[in-house]
Amino acid sequence: MNKLSRKILSGSIFDNLILCLLVIILIIPIVSILFVALSADENIWPHLISTVLPDYVLTTMLILMGVSFLTFLIGTGLAWIITIYEFPFRKIFEWLCLLPLAMPTYIIAYSYGELLDYTGVVQSSLRQIFGWQTIQDYWFPNIFSTGGGIILMSFVLYPYVFLTARAAFMRQSTTLIEASRTLGFSFNQSFTRIALPIARPGIVIGLILVMMECMNEFAAFEYFGINSLTVGVYVTWLEKGNLEGATQITLCIFLLIGFFIFLERKMRRNRSFSFKDTRLSNSRRLTLSKKGGYTFFIICLIPVLIGFVLPSWLLLSFVIDRLNEIQFSNFVTLFFNSFILSAISSLIALIVALYLVISSSSSNNIITKAAISISRLGYAFPGIILALGVIIVLSLIDKIIDHTSLLLFGSLSSIVISGGLIGVFYAYISRFLTVSYGTIDAGFSTLNSNLVDASRILGMGKYETLKKVQIPIIKPAIIMAILLVFIDTMKELPATLILRPFNFDTLATNVYTYASLSDIQNAALPSLTIVIAGLLPVILINRELTRS
């Protein structure tokens, strides 16, 4: 067999078949969207280009650049400080810094909007204190702007970069840093010239997740009046009723994301990042002067305050205000729905991700590689477009069932798939698989290949090695994968809104219902619940991280 055919045909036929089936299932929603986009009767490209598309694209680029830059600064900076230095409450910050992960972006947007609006507490108080009468009398930053959105998104999304950067820093060897110190670098130089470049794959993955979150964001941007591409998709489809135009705008989004994924792959190429000796996380930390210590304490505190504490406090105050009006039985149902949906989705995503990662490591052929890259693209699509794709696919399946039933039994089948929860799971998995996959893949990439080789040589079979050697070692990554998908599905909104069955609401859809009426006070309890539910995974993530 020559090299090429070995590349294509390696791996058992059974594995390849399963892989193909998996990929088809995952990619059909996307393909059907593309199909609609390219087979549209009415071509609204000229209208789009001459009016709103430039604005959408420019705004989106601004957001991506702004948020990446800020989250890089905040996330990497915090990760480094917490890994290297010792200062008051450092250990608590290890998980405190993750708190904004539990806060949905749209809730933060509504909270700060309430707070900082012309009619909000802050400006009203200022006007009272200084005696200003109208908006012409003073200047106050307008949060309902692209700048406001960028800053807010950064304070909520930095944990993605913080997590991956910290994981990368912790795995680095102290010998590297020590070597660089003996060779004359200061600590800061060791950071920028040694530690940072080595951590680059992890950081880049974190940044790409951040940028994809920005692409998907709708509710917060809509509220702030930021016309990103995704908002454009919503407006074109749902308010102008032009589905084809919306899918055509989605193509732009798709191109952007394709570029990101290409970039990420290029970054990761063939490096192996496992180290044999003492890890940074185990070594002694650098101590600081008292002033330095407290400065760092404040530096770490600020993002947590802005990204979590302040909005949560606001929500809590709303809940207390409305305490006697809450319907608890309704609330319990919402909670239960959200929890089950998220739990099952994260487990399914984990299993699929594991399968994909293992397949790619064992049979590294073209089919597998292409399959994996394609299956991870779901994240690139705004939730609502994916939801549409899912509806198209499931309706098709229902039609097939009907025809088959007619053929076999002479009557229409009474099974209807498109109305149930399968659609929601389908959309969730399509969208969040990449979160699970990225985490598991990163975990595997730090696994020393020597261990696997040694285990195989000593006689353990492939699956035994997996079970007894690889999985225990990457357990932190597995837990992180489950929890990240859990939080993400709990916060998910647009797809859930469209795909959910009758009489079925999640906490998130309930929040949106109230918030879209600007009744943020009544949205406070379900919001707070999402936040609290998201807290436990956040703490566990951190524990696993430090334990490893």
Place this chain on the structure above:
Amino acid sequence: MNITHKILFIFLLLFLNVEIALSKTNEVNIYTYRQPQLIQPLLNEFTKDTGIKTNILYASSGLVEKMIRESNNGSADILLTVGIGRLIDAVNGNIAQRVNSRIINENIPQQYRDKDGMWVGLTARSRVIFASKERVTENDLTYEDLSNEKWFGRICSRSGQHEYNLTLFSSMLVNNGEEKFIDWLKGLRNNLATKPQGNDREQVKRIYSGLCDLSLGNSYYMAQMLLNDKEPEQKDWANSVKIIMPNSNGRGTHIDISGAIISKYAPNKNNAIKLLEFLTTEKAQRIYADLNHEYPLKNGTETSKIVSGFGVLNADTTDLLSIAESRSKASRIVDIVSFDN
């Protein structure tokens, strides 16, 4: 498979929830653009009277599209909308079916239902001007006045693409012609105190805070704010403004209608028709009027006291159909003029 696996598997199946459509259960499936809390009182009465269970799916957008994609596998029986736009979209999307009901025909005047029986209007809402009591002396304004330079920096508005504004804009387009409409829209945009943001109530909040003096909004919000015990600050907002019925001396104040269509593929068609008929009865129309403060469409049903206090509604009689058909054109012009930016 040990026992835990079996239990988990059953659990999983329950939640995958593969729906077996049982036509024997007595229920009706409602897709609604109208907020659940507004229609729930009506649905409760309906269930009390008929014993038919109601299932609701609420979304602020995307329901028509969903029904089109679901086509004959969809489970929706009836679609409730907040404006004429979605009714026409549903008919054009081929997901509505003709209803010929004596009860409906008797209750709802002809101009508020489709001549082919494909859609039925249930209530009307007028889009009025909210004006600061303190700072606005005029009591009579037209929509056209809003582009006048004297209102520079004094008007607040929600997004120009939102259904409520778009229907009004379409009406302006139909009545004044394209050129005049474009000029008017540009003038209105220049008069905005700040970029369009928020909903109708928030514009009133801004008038209250002094950011602007005029805003556009649906009439029923005034009543709902004035009677809002849960959020008493909204009473303050509402008390700071007065309602001006635009163009009352001219062609009339713009109105839009909320309505319903019966899904072409309705699994519970008879129940759906029963619900629709119920919504046109005096009892339901009274609830619309008294609880939601909308204008009931049934002949002879009166508006709530508060709404009567706003003044006589001289409703614009421009054909709703032609307004609905001009929406996409109006929407493009909103883009071209960069109203939302």
